Amino acid sequence: MARHMVWLCGLLAALPLAAEAQIDLTTLDRGMTGPRAQVLVLGTVHLSGMPASFKPAALDSLLERLAAWRPEIVTIETEPGEECDTAARHPARYGADYCASTAAARAATGLDVPAALAEVDKTLKAWPAAPAPAQRRRLAAAFLAAHDPASGYVQWLQLPESERRAGDGLDAKLVDTLVRIAQRNNENYQLAARLAARLGLQRVYPVDNHTGDRMDVPDTKAFARSLEAAWAAGGGDEWKQRQKQEAILGAADDLLPLYRYINTPGSLKLLAEINVSASLRASSRDGYPQMFVAGWEIRNLRMVAYVRETFRERPGARVLSIVGSSHKPWFDAWLGQLQGVDIIDVASVLK
Template sequence: MRLRYTLLGGLLAFSSLGAQAQGPLPALDGKMPGPRSSVLVLGTPHLSEIKRPLAEPLQPLIERLAAFKPDIITIENLSGEQCDLIARHPAVYPAEELAPYCVNTEPAKAATGLDVPAAIAEYTKTLREWPAQPTAAQRRRLAAAFLAGGEHPSALVQWLQLPADEQHVGDGLDATLVARLQKLSGSNNESYSIAARLAAKLGLTRVYATDDHTGDNVQIDDEKAYGEAIRAAWDRASKQAKANRAHQEELSKGDDLLALYRFVNRPDVLRTGIENDFALAMADPSPQHYGRYYVAGWEARNLRMVANIRAAFRERPGARVLSIVGSSHKPWFDGLLGQMQGVEIVDAEKALK
C-alpha cells in the first residue's frame, strides 16, 4: 500500500514539472461515467448557545434536509482519532486550548475495556460487516464502541434507532453510558439535534467528524497583542454586518428556525460576514501582521476539514453528502469542494425552500 502511494506521488510530481497549474484546478471529469457526488454545505449557527428545547422548531429544517437524501453526513466535531493524537502531543497541542473540543472517553473505557485506538478498530471492523437488519444488541454494542472511540454523535445515531424498550443497559453500555446517551438526545448542539437525528431518521450507521484544529495551532509570542489586533479588526465591522448579526440573533429567539437557516445561508449574508471578519483581519496594520496569522490558521483549518470530508466519501462515487458546519466556513467549503473532481455543490438556498 505504501509503495503504491509512493509511486503514484512520483508520477504526479514528474507529470507536473512542465506545467505549473494557474488558477482553479482543471476539470478532468468530463468523460466520467456515472453520477457526480453532490455536496450540500449547510451553514449553521452554533445552536448550543440557545437554551430552550429545539426539537420541534428544528423539524421543518430536518424535513428539508431529509428530502436531499444524504448518504453521508459530516459534522464540525473533532474525531476521536484526532483527539487521541492531540492527547499524545501536549507540547505541540496545549491541553487547555484543545481538550475542550474532545469528549471524555474514560467512562466508556471503564465500561467496555476499550481505549480509543481499540475502539476505533472495533467499530471500523463492525461497520464493514454491518448487516442490513442489525439486532438491538448489535446497535448497543456499536454505540458503546463509538463512545469509547470518542465519536459521541455517531453513538447517538445508533441509540436513536433503538426502540424505546431496547434503550437500556447491556452489550457494553452501563448505566453511566446510558445516562450519557439520554442526555445527548436532548442536546441542542447541531451535531446531535440535526445531524445525528437526521442520520437516524434516514437509517444511516454514523456521522463523520471532520473538524481539525491542528492546522490553526498558531504559535504566538504575544497573545495579548494578537488578541487586541484581531478585536480591533472586528471593531471596524460595517453597519450591514452588525445589522445581519442582530437579525440572526432575533431569528434565533423565535420558533421558525427554518427562517434562521435560510438567512444564514444566503450568499449576500455569508459574503458580508467574511468580509467583516477575515478581510478586516487581512488589513490589520500591526507590525507583526497578526491578522494574517489569524487568516492563515483559518484557511489551514478549512483545507484540512475539506480533506476530511473528501475522504469520507472517497469510496462512495456518486454519494450525496451533507456537511453541517459553522456558517463562516461555508464559502471556503463550497469553493474548495467545488474544485474536486466528480463533485458538484448543491445550492443551499434552493435546498431550504
C-alpha cells in the same frame, strides 16, 4: 551580436514564464464515467448560543427538507477520533484538553481510542440489515470510546424506547451520557444525528480540525485582543443589522427561515469579509490578524480533506456537510474544485 542574441534567447527560454496560463484543473473530469458526487454544504448557527427558549422541535421543518434530499453521508464540525488520539500523544504541541476525555467509555468497553476506531470499522463492515438492540448498544459504546458521541447518539436514537438501557458495553455512566446528549443544544446532535437516525444511517462523520490553527504566539491574550479589534473595525452597521436579524429569526418557533437567511450569499459574504478581509487590513505590530487568516485557511483545507475522505470509496455519493456558516464559502469553493464533485445550491433544498 548574433552570439549575444542566441545566448539571451537561451537564457529567457530557461526562465519560468510569468504569463504562462495555469492548467485548468476544473476541466479534468469532463467526460468522466459513472455518477458524480453531490455535495450540499449547510451553514449552521451554533445551537449552544441559542436563547433559553430554544426547543429541538424548531428544527423539524429544516430536518424535513434535508431528509427529502436524502443524503447518504452526513459530516459534522467536530474533531475525528484519530485527530483526538494524535493530539493526546503530543500534549506539548496541542495541550492536554484538545478533546474531551473518553475515560468513562474506555472503562466500560476496555477500548482505547485506536482499538475503538478499529472496532467501529470492523462492526460496520459486517453490519446486518436488521441489527438487534444488543448490536446497536455495543456499537454506541464503541463510538463513545472512539471520540464520536454524535454517532453513538445516532445508534441510541434507532433503539426502541424500551431498549435504551445499559448492557452490551453501555454501562450506567454511558447511558447517562447519551441521555444528557439528548438535552444538549448542539447541531451535531439535534440536527445531524437526528437526521442520520431518521434516514437509517449508522453514523455521522466528524471533520473538524484544529491542528493548523493553534497559534504559537507568545501572548495569547494580545492575539485575541488584536483579532477582536480587527473584526470590530470590519463589521460596521451591516454586521450589526445581520446580528439583529439573526436574533429575531433565532427566537422563532421554526428555524427554517433562520437557516435560509444565514445561507444567503450576502450573509456569507459579510462573514467572509469580516473574518479575512478585515483581518488582512488590520494594523498589528505582531501581525496577529494575518496569522489568524493563515490558520483559518489551514483549518478549512484540512476540514475539506476530511470531507473528501468520507466519500473517497463512494463515487456518486450524496453528501451533506453541516458546518458553521463562516466556513461555508471555503467548503463550497474548495469542495467544488474536486474532481467528480458537484456543489448543490442550498437555497434549492431549503426553499
